Amino acid sequence: MAVTASxxxxxxxxxxxQTRWHPIEFAFWAATLLPFLxxxxxxxxxxxxxxxxxxxxxxxxxxxxxxxxxxGHAAFFGLGAYTAGILxxxxxxxxxxxxxxxxxxxxxxxxxxSFIIARFRHLTLIMITLGLGFLLLEAxxxxxxxxxxxxxxxxxxxxxxxxxxxxDLYGYTAYAYSLIVLFVVFLMVxxxxxxxxxxxxxxxxxxxxxxxxxxxxxxxxxxxVYTIAAVIAGIAGAVLAQTTSTxxxxxxxxxxxxxxxxxxxxxxxxxxxxxxxGAIIFMVARDQFSGIAPQYWYFWIGLLLxxxxxxxPNGILGGVARLTQSWRGKTS
Amino acid sequence: xxFAPVFGVLFDGFAYGMLLFLLSVGLSVTLGMxxxxxxxxxxxxMLGGYATAxxxxxxxxxxxxxxxxxxxxxxxxxxxxxxxxxxxxxxxxELDQVLLTIGLTFMSVAVAAFFFTTAQQPIQTPSYxxxxxxxxxVTLGAYRLFLVAxxxxxxxxxxxxxxxxRFGAQVRAAVDNQRMARGLGINVDGVxxxxxxxxxxxAGLGGALAIEIVGLDPHFAFAFxxxxxxxxxxxxxxxxxxxxxxxxxxxxxxxxxxxxxPAVGSFLIYLVMVVMxxxxxxxxxxxx
Numbered sequence: 107m108a109v110t111a112s113x114x115x116x117x118x119x120x121x122x123x124q125t126r127w128h129p130i131e132f133a134f135w136a137a138t139l140l141p142f143l144x145x146x147x148x149x150x151x152x153x154x155x156x157x158x159x160x161x162x163x164x165x166x167x168x169x170x171x172x173x174x175x176x177x178g179h180a181a182f183f184g185l186g187a188y189t190a191g192i193l194x195x196x197x198x199x200x201x202x203x204x205x206x207x208x209x210x211x212x213x214x215x216x217x218x219x220s221f222i223i224a225r226f227r228h229l230t231l232i233m234i235t236l237g238l239g240f241l242l243l244e245a246x247x248x249x250x251x252x253x254x255x256x257x258x259x260x261x262x263x264x265x266x267x268x269x270x271x272x273x274d275l276y277g278y279t280a281y282a283y284s285l286i287v288l289f290v291v292f293l294m295v296x297x298x299x300x301x302x303x304x305x306x307x308x309x310x311x312x313x314x315x316x317x318x319x320x321x322x323x324x325x326x327x328x329x330x331v332y333t334i335a336a337v338i339a340g341i342a343g344a345v346l347a348q349t350t351s352t353x354x355x356x357x358x359x360x361x362x363x364x365x366x367x368x369x370x371x372x373x374x375x376x377x378x379x380x381x382x383x384g385a386i387i388f389m390v391a392r393d394q395f396s397g398i399a400p401q402y403w404y405f406w407i408g409l410l411l412x413x414x415x416x417x418x419p420n421g422i423l424g425g426v427a428r429l430t431q432s433w434r435g436k437t438s
Numbered sequence: 439x440x441f442a443p444v445f446g447v448l449f450d451g452f453a454y455g456m457l458l459f460l461l462s463v464g465l466s467v468t469l470g471m472x473x474x475x476x477x478x479x480x481x482x483x484m485l486g487g488y489a490t491a492x493x494x495x496x497x498x499x500x501x502x503x504x505x506x507x508x509x510x511x512x513x514x515x516x517x518x519x520x521x522x523x524x525x526x527x528x529x530x531x532e533l534d535q536v537l538l539t540i541g542l543t544f545m546s547v548a549v550a551a552f553f554f555t556t557a558q559q560p561i562q563t564p565s566y567x568x569x570x571x572x573x574x575x576v577t578l579g580a581y582r583l584f585l586v587a588x589x590x591x592x593x594x595x596x597x598x599x600x601x602x603x604r605f606g607a608q609v610r611a612a613v614d615n616q617r618m619a620r621g622l623g624i625n626v627d628g629v630x631x632x633x634x635x636x637x638x639x640x641a642g643l644g645g646a647l648a649i650e651i652v653g654l655d656p657h658f659a660f661a662f663x664x665x666x667x668x669x670x671x672x673x674x675x676x677x678x679x680x681x682x683x684x685x686x687x688x689x690x691x692x693x694x695x696x697x698x699x700p701a702v703g704s705f706l707i708y709l710v711m712v713v714m715x716x717x718x719x720x721x722x723x724x725x726x
Contacts, residue, residue: 411541
């Protein structure tokens with residue numbers, strides 16, 4: 107009895123150790139403030155990175171932790187973007203109203219589709235998420251009276267943040283706003299991942315048959331996390347619509363779903379910072395490469411993907427973790 | 439609604455379905471056998487298309503003579519990729535396979551743009567494949583008739599080959615139960631490599647035949663991927679009959695949708711696919 111009690115205590119201590127903030131994490135978030143000082147001309151790019159990171163974080167919840175492969179995650183991103191955009195066209199330009207509405211609508215759609223998602227796995231699941239994504243894209247394309255169709259939404263006007271800070275051309279407000287949203291959501295996701303709920307998600311990823319056997323309702327958990335991920339994707343979409351004042355069909359298309367998947371895998375799926383690191387590397391690389399030869403950017407992305415799959419199965423962060431482990435193994 | 443358009447649309451849809459069948463049957467069989475999600479399948483089809491366009495426009499080959507070359511080019515290239523890149527990932531999860539093959543598709547798009555520019559590659563089909571016949575008031579395009587003939591011939595050869603040859607029996611055994619087939623001494627890896635080459639070759643043939651219908655540019659590899667995946671997942675993995683039925687269904691509903699309800703457009707196809715998959719997750723003819 108004493109042995110099992112101490113084992114349980116050890117497990118608890120190990121879990122608690124995971125939730126503690128690592129010094130590198132403090133450094134990371136401090137470094138996100140650097141663009142204000144070092145690259146004041148690239149704040150627009152920085153805000154795009156923060157939004158992409160938020161989107162990748164939401165995919166990480168379902169793909170990295172719960173193991174649901176989705177090729178249609180842009181649907182929720184686009185729902186959030188269109189909700190915030192359309193509200194502002196009709197006079198509700200306050201950023202927080204748009205944010206809340208985008209999150210709510212994406213969450214509703216996520217909850218509705220989560221009943222489908224929880225029932226299927228493997229190739230069928232991939233195809234269903236793909237099909238649902240294309241369905242929404244076509245719907246937005248057809249409903250041009252509401253969305254502007256392929257011309258994009260016209261007349262998006264976003265009011266000042268908190269009634270004081272207007273969205274300027276240089277992106278000061280945009281970056282501050284998207285960074286704060288990213289940080290707040292990140293804190294919540296971090297808490298969620300280290301909760302018992304987050305642990306059972308990882309259990310579902312590892313073995314979807316055994317988890318119900320030890321009393322964890324897989325389907326209910328998947329529905330919950332899918333809805334949460336949809337809400338976060340909706341927030342990311344709303345922030346993009348508000349900081350760029352444009353919404354086009356591009357927010358919904360397959361390319362965006364594929365891109366966010368690539369970003370997450372590049373950084374390392376199933377790691378809190380995977381999507382964040384992936385977004386930084388991907389967006390900066392795209393910014394640099396598309397300046398040289400935009401039509402060949404996809405070649406490098408493809409090569410990168412092949413290399414990651416062949417040589418870095420857990421993404422960049424996984425590779426770094428392995429390196430530090432082997433280094434520690436040698437020194438001790 | 440008159441009599442003629444209904445049959446005209448049905449015929450065009452059937453011809454389009456034959457094209458989709460050629461493009462997707464290889465993926466269906468390889469997926470059923472190895473469970474390898476090969477999203478680069480349409481990149482091999484695109485390779486076949488470019489082989490035909492290059493041979494015709496650059497070297498003046500006749501159209502029909504380029505078709506076997508399109509088949510061969512795609513088949514040879516696919517074997518090389520299978521040996522080097524795909525083989526290590528057979529036991530990996532589907533996410534890794536999806537990512538690797540999406541990466542290859544991205545690269546193929548950029549490589550095609552590098553060598554052939556992003557412009558359309560026009561080809562001049564021979565005069566006997568142009569024009570049309572009118573049978574009982576229904577206009578049948580000569581090229582579409584040719585497509586139907588090729589599609590039906592390939593379907594027949596595949597059906598007979600898989601049913602009556604020794605190799606076909608090995609393929610069926612490997613699709614049914616890979617481990618058991620290995621246990622019986624069937625060289626599953628070898629069978630798979632040949633099947634993979636044949637399937638990719640058929641995709642290359644489909645790519646060459648598709649130029650006249652939908653044109654050819656570097657985005658072919660992505661544009662057709664969705665259709666091919668729909669055919670495969672609706673038809674059921676590893677089933678030739680399923681692919682045939684799903685391709686015809688999809689081809690006809692696509693053409694009919696564009697003709698009768700253009701406002702709904704491609705919305706209908708995706709809806710059909712999602713509903714089909716929810717009703718029968720393993721596809722129409724799938725058993726798993």
